Amino acid sequence: MMEVEAAKTMFSRSLGRGLRYTTLVADGDCKTFNELQELRPYGDTSICKEECTNHVSKRLGTGLRNFVTAKSKRGTTLGGRKQGSLTQAKIALLQSHYKKAVANYNPQHHLCPTGTRSWCFYNRALAFGKDPPSHKNCSSSSISPHVAEKVRGVYERLTAPELLQRCLKGLTQNADEAIHSTIWSRCPKHLFAGRRRVEIATTITVGNFNIGSTFIRELTEECGCGVGKISIAHGLKRDFARIKRAEKAEMVETKRRKIDMARAVTVAQQEFLAAEGGPSYSSGGGGVKRAFDVGEFL
Template identity: 30%
Template sequence: MKELKKNKNFHLFILYHKLSTDQKPQHDGCSESWCDWKKAQAANSLDTFHHKPPLSQEVFKAIRPIYEELSRDELLNRCLGGYTQNSNESFNATVWKLAPKSYSSGKKVLNVATDIEVCCFNDGLTSILKIMKALQMDIGVHSYNFCLETDAKRIEHAERSLTDAVKEARSAMKSSRKASEGEFSNVEGQLYGPGIAD
């Protein structure tokens, strides 16, 4: 445990918690909010407290490097902005439009759909024209104009969604939705429960 304090490896506290036994408790970094041993210590009832079977040393040695890798400063610094997976989900949605999950498309079709959507996601619909040109397909004026107009609308929509007014409106909508969900759950709480049909 001295090594743990010296190196300030806070991410390892849970692992040492899981290694703890009645003979060797390792709860220095634990919080009373989630650690039963700490709760027993606060209640002066450690004499009746018994640990669950500990994590084996082999498992500890196997997963410790993973904990250390996931808590590297470089990796954690990437989380500081609080970014979400929305762009990934947005991209996935475009792939599933071309190759819906409801149909068994196969790996080849899914790969082609992914390649096409990567092009569209990064460079817009005009990238489809480049694919068509590479396949020696004839591209009409209407196709070209349609792609330009669609890309312009997409960019305009994206820029508009970044304005402060739209962000505030989106935040207000989320708050309103949460309030509505809270009301519904209160009503559901009254409708469902043990012995309610008695």
């Protein structure tokens, strides 16, 4: 309920600051939107809910994995090593394709791009005047007709117009999740902390992000503590390193490696959880059952 109460407080006090929050970006099982609908902080002015595209894409992976498990218990095998089977790696790739299709939506997206630089191997081969190779050898995300028929319902549920209508803006909660993780690193949310400590952790996080080590130095000096030359130099060095990391993260090659690594971690995580006895978190799962350290796969 922490997120719900925080949202109700923010929406209720916003009019006093001369603004209205008319859009809420949330995942599918978020209770915050229903609470705000009952609160009606702006009277007759409605609040629109937008889906987080990352959470929506996770539903596809979760739905396919649950479907494969359910069918397996009934004696129908959709996974395995057979060509076209729905393996964990295949599900991770299909989830990636679904997310890309939602994020890059446009009225002509059902057609593959043409030309020599197209990502479509078939149209790329035609552009070079060559015979296109078979899908079996070039498409790592292909699934057999038998499997496609079984999982069709999962795709129909996740391509419903009502759901995709809330994804048209391509919004995401990534920025919020990023600052939350930084705040929790200074004030762990699994341990009790008073309001003052949370406010201090938030202030330091925001100030360090916007200003850098200069904010920490000025804050320390305001508290009556001196800062030595070595500490100042270390802070400037850390700021420089952060800027370089940010510039590197925007490089195309870095983004490609990050996507490949994310797929590998997803597969490794599912194999780990399957062996250890259950999921730690799933989209719409509503809880955490066990912790999983992604670091051991990196």
